[in-house]
Amino acid sequence: MPTIDALAERLTQYLTPAQIKQVSRAYYYAEQAHEGQRRRSGEPYIIHPLAVANILANMHLDHQSLMAAMLHDVIEDTGIPKQALATQFGDVVTELVDGVSKLTHIHFENKEQQQAENFQKMAMAMAKDIRVILVKLADRLHNLRTLGSLRPEKRRRIARETLDIYAPIANRLGLNDVRIEMEELCFEAIYPMRSNMIRKAVKTARGHRKEMVDTISGAIRNRLTEAGVQARIVGREKHLYSIYCKMRDQRKPLADIMDVYGFRLIAQSVDDCYRLLGIMHSLYKPIPGRFKDYIAIPKANGYQSLHTTLIGIAGLPVEIQIRTEEMDAMANHGIAAHWLYKSDVDPANGSQRARQWVQNLLELQKSAGSPIEFVEHVKVDLFPDEIYVFTPKGKILALPEGSTPIDFAYAVHTDVGNRCIACRINRQLAPLSAKLQNGQTVQIVTAPNSQPNPAWLNFVVTGKARSNIRSYLKNQRRSESVALGERLLNKALSGLGKTLQDIDQGHIEQVLRETEMASLEDLLEDIGAGNRMAPLMARRLLVAHRDSDVDLDAYEQSPLAIKGTEGLMVSFAKCCSPIPGDPIVGHASSGRGLVIHTEHCKNVEEYRDNPEKCVILSWDKDIDTEFSVNLKVYMENRRGAVVELAAAVNQADASLDSFSVQERDARLSVARMTISIQGRKHLARAIRRLRHVHGVTKIVRTRN
Numbered sequence: 001m002p003t004i005d006a007l008a009e010r011l012t013q014y015l016t017p018a019q020i021k022q023v024s025r026a027y028y029y030a031e032q033a034h035e036g037q038r039r040r041s042g043e044p045y046i047i048h049p050l051a052v053a054n055i056l057a058n059m060h061l062d063h064q065s066l067m068a069a070m071l072h073d074v075i076e077d078t079g080i081p082k083q084a085l086a087t088q089f090g091d092v093v094t095e096l097v098d099g100v101s102k103l104t105h106i107h108f109e110n111k112e113q114q115q116a117e118n119f120q121k122m123a124m125a126m127a128k129d130i131r132v133i134l135v136k137l138a139d140r141l142h143n144l145r146t147l148g149s150l151r152p153e154k155r156r157r158i159a160r161e162t163l164d165i166y167a168p169i170a171n172r173l174g175l176n177d178v179r180i181e182m183e184e185l186c187f188e189a190i191y192p193m194r195s196n197m198i199r200k201a202v203k204t205a206r207g208h209r210k211e212m213v214d215t216i217s218g219a220i221r222n223r224l225t226e227a228g229v230q231a232r233i234v235g236r237e238k239h240l241y242s243i244y245c246k247m248r249d250q251r252k253p254l255a256d257i258m259d260v261y262g263f264r265l266i267a268q269s270v271d272d273c274y275r276l277l278g279i280m281h282s283l284y285k286p287i288p289g290r291f292k293d294y295i296a297i298p299k300a301n302g303y304q305s306l307h308t309t310l311i312g313i314a315g316l317p318v319e320i321q322i323r324t325e326e327m328d329a330m331a332n333h334g335i336a337a338h339w340l341y342k343s344d345v346d347p348a349n350g351s352q353r354a355r356q357w358v359q360n361l362l363e364l365q366k367s368a369g370s371p372i373e374f375v376e377h378v379k380v381d382l383f384p385d386e387i388y389v390f391t392p393k394g395k396i397l398a399l400p401e402g403s404t405p406i407d408f409a410y411a412v413h414t415d416v417g418n419r420c421i422a423c424r425i426n427r428q429l430a431p432l433s434a435k436l437q438n439g440q441t442v443q444i445v446t447a448p449n450s451q452p453n454p455a456w457l458n459f460v461v462t463g464k465a466r467s468n469i470r471s472y473l474k475n476q477r478r479s480e481s482v483a484l485g486e487r488l489l490n491k492a493l494s495g496l497g498k499t500l501q502d503i504d505q506g507h508i509e510q511v512l513r514e515t516e517m518a519s520l521e522d523l524l525e526d527i528g529a530g531n532r533m534a535p536l537m538a539r540r541l542l543v544a545h546r547d548s549d550v551d552l553d554a555y556e557q558s559p560l561a562i563k564g565t566e567g568l569m570v571s572f573a574k575c576c577s578p579i580p581g582d583p584i585v586g587h588a589s590s591g592r593g594l595v596i597h598t599e600h601c602k603n604v605e606e607y608r609d610n611p612e613k614c615v616i617l618s619w620d621k622d623i624d625t626e627f628s629v630n631l632k633v634y635m636e637n638r639r640g641a642v643v644e645l646a647a648a649v650n651q652a653d654a655s656l657d658s659f660s661v662q663e664r665d666a667r668l669s670v671a672r673m674t675i676s677i678q679g680r681k682h683l684a685r686a687i688r689r690l691r692h693v694h695g696v697t698k699i700v701r702t703r704n
Contacts, residue, residue: 002050004028010057011066019063023053026067026089033078040149048142049073055138059333065131068096072135076101092129099132100139133169137178140166144185159189174301176332183241191244198240201254209261216261216312223283229267229275236262236321261312262319266328270295273322277306280320284310287317295327297388300398303331390441403461405432409444410465417465418472419446433459451476482521484570484593485528488615491560492538503541511540530588534615560586561620562596570594572627576601576703579627581680586615619679626676628657629683630702633671636695637663642671644693649675652686668697 004027011020030049037045053069067089074080075097086094140162147155163186170179188195217233224231238257246257265280267273273295280286290309298304305323312318323331386398389408397411405425410417422445423430436442452469460466490500508520515532517523526532562570562584576598578584583599587607596617597604607614635641642661649656655676663669677683687699 002047002054004050007050007054007057010054011063014060015063022089023063023066023070026070026093027053029088030070030074033074033080037077039146041146042149045073045077048146051142051145052135052138055141056134059134061131061134064093064096065135067093068100068131068135069138071097072100072139096129096132096135099129100136133173134175137166137170137175141178141182141185144182144189147185147189155189159186162186163190172301174303174330174333180239180241184239187241187244194244195240198243198254202238202240202243205254212313212316213261216318217263219283219313220263220265220280223279224276227275227279229272229279231268231272231276231322232266234264234266236264236319238262260317260319262321264321264323264328267322267324270324273306273324276322277308280308280310280322284312284318286310295323297396297398300386303327305331387436387438389436389439392441392443399436400461403436404434404459405430405436405442405444406456406460407462407465408436408442410460410462410468412444414464414468416444416446417468418452419448419450420444421447421450432456478525480570481525481528481593483528485524485526485534487560488527488534488588488594489524489537491615492534493541496538496542498538498542507541511537514540528593530590530593533588560615560617562586562617570596573597573601573603575603577627577629579629579677579679579683580619580623581683584617584619586617588615623678626655626678628674628676631673631675631687631690632700632702633673633690633696634698634700635669635671635693636697637667637669638695641693641695645671645673645690645696648689648693649673649686652682652689654682654686672702 004024007027008020008024011023015023027046027050031046034045034049039045039048049070049072052072053066056065056069071085071089071093074085075082082094082098085097143158144162147158150158162182167179167182167186170176170182213235217235220233224233238260243254243257246252247254265276267276287309290307292307295304295306304327305321308320308322310318310320387401387403388396388398389403390396391412397408399407399411405423406417406420409420409423420432423432423434424443424445425434425436425440427441427443452472454469454473456469457466460469486500493499493502512518512520512523515523515526517526523532523537527534527537570593572578573595578596578598584596585599585604585608586594586596587604589595594615599608604614633645635645642659646656646659657674657676659671659673661669661671675686677686683701690696690699
């Protein structure tokens with residue numbers, strides 16, 4: 001069982017006596033606060049904070065992190081307030097503790113929402129101080145080590161949450177040792193029988209492999225001696241969880257996975273790394289396509305190494321990793337290497353990248369609509385099988401596999417993504433939905449007035465792109481709802497001889513209180529979204545003017561002009577597909593805003609005479625928007641007819657969007673086409689052109 005004296009002894013290696021004294025003071029404070037509390041296993045509760053501090057001491061973390069580790073459950077599990085902690089230990093330690101503490105005093109609808117809120121709170125604290133996540137990971141690691149005392153279903157739930165969120169975060173921050181131990185413990189908790197079987201099989205295989213491992217490492221050592229290059233040779237062991245994942249994902253038997261022999265060569269300099277690579281390739285033949293240079297292009301978590309796979313003795317694959325001592329420290333300890341090897345490791349490698357990632361998290365959090373949505377975006381970014389692409393100036397960007405030019409645009413800058421209209425991949429124009437490949441150069445074409453397309457959400461991969469598109473569309477939807485709501489309310493008021501400016505401010509505030517709206521803008525948004533009826537709101541606002549000359553019963557509607565460019569909150573009904581020139585009415589639909597139908601559409605029959613549900617509309621005089629119309633063309637079967645129909649549409653200055661032919665009998669066939677036109681006159685011109693095509697007998701405009 002760990003003790004504070006043993007920890008204090010270990011801390012003398014890298015902390016000053018004054019700092020060790022502060023850590024001890026935090027321990028005794030926590031011991032007193034948790035007095036009488038016990039863990040599920042029956043041990044005194046203080047054992048847990050002490051164990052977490054020991055894990056952080058292995059990383060040589062500073063005294064403030066160790067104090068936070070001692071105190072991390074004090075706010076959450078005892079009656080001590082945050083302010084009392086700040087008085088005793090200062091603001092820095094208290095903020096670390098608060099960042100790790102869960103939101104325990106708020107009622108949540110379900111467990112998923114609670115976890116999402118907790119993670120969001122922790123992510124915001126991480127942005128202020130990266131040590132928050134290191135304390136949290138150490139806390140979670142010790143909880144996993146003591147899972148045995150919990151009920152099986154709770155054990156599985158904690159293990160599943162760790163595999164979903166915390167192990168990938170440890171990987172993203174380069175904490176390889178922590179990640180591997182977490183994955184092994186989670187695997188054992190979720191699948192105890194599978195874990196046990198693989199463990200036994202690996203133990204058996206290891207005995208058979210020993211001779212081959214010795215032979216290969218002997219051959220490598222001899223070749224290094226001949227070349228006069230010094231390097232440390234380490235045999236790589238495969239971990240149970242990674243073996244299981246390979247068996248599951250690649251559908252390989254255990255024997256195939258265990259047949260691969262892994263070695264790590266630790267060199268003295270970067271130059272030696274590349275020399276060792278040449279030596280290895282001259283010793284055994286490399287497998288084409290299996291070489292990766294993570295020294296020139298490091299992974300997103302700062303990992304650097306050369307990877308190659310060779311065909312060894314008797315055709316057995318040999319995986320080689322070549323790196324320097326500093327790179328090895330970075331690979332195993334990630335951002336913690338910044339504290340563990342302060343003199344050797346360049347903080348720009350891991351620490352800077354980690355902070356950049358946390359900064360990206362903060363951006364995601366700002367644009368996400370809810371904590372659950374935020375966690376979904378983060379999960380996407382935590383599992384990247386990465387590709388590396390270049391900007392036109394040669395800068396390298398790492399993106400998840402399957403990324404598109406839109407993901408690339410948002411990775412460069414949010415504004416570049418929002419204004420993106422086209423792209424060039426390796427100088428060739430390409431669709432925005434194209435999947436990017438390793439090594440491609442991507443150039444984004446932008447336009448000042450362009451905006452994100454909702455269809456992009458169908459193919460973007462990164463959380464940053466997805467959350468920014470959603471956020472932009474949400475804001476756009478709000479501004480369009482407010483503008484439409486203001487038009488509808490002013491139209492309703494003008495029928496009663498008033499405008500919005502005539503309404504008394506005090507009365508507007510009274511109506512806002514009655515409707516429980518925070519501002520007039522919120523009320524207008526609700527009207528524009530179709531959740532409230534403009535005529536009813538107009539009457540409500542005018543109740544204060546009963547003694548004035550307003551006659552509330554003499555309500556006359558004047559038509560509202562429609563341009564066709566109103567945006568997301570004005571849509572055209574698919575049932576009747578209205579176009580300029582058709583007599584139209586609008587129906588306020590909750591959440592969708594104003595839906596426009598033709599006057600005689602069956603779907604608005606019940607609303608047509610109700611001025612509170614139906615809005616009389618007219619077409620604006622200056623419309624240059626195109627509208628889709630479906631036509632059914634009956635014609636004789638003959639060669640070249642389809643080409644002539646397409647030419648006729650083109651001659652009428654219309655666009656042919658879709659075309660299909662279905663044969664009715666040997667003589668007659670029916671063509672279904674969708675064309676884009678600007679109004680009824682334009683449609684009449686297009687139909688006249690189509691009638692002149694030889695063999696056309698009948699043309700019908702169809703509605704869905």
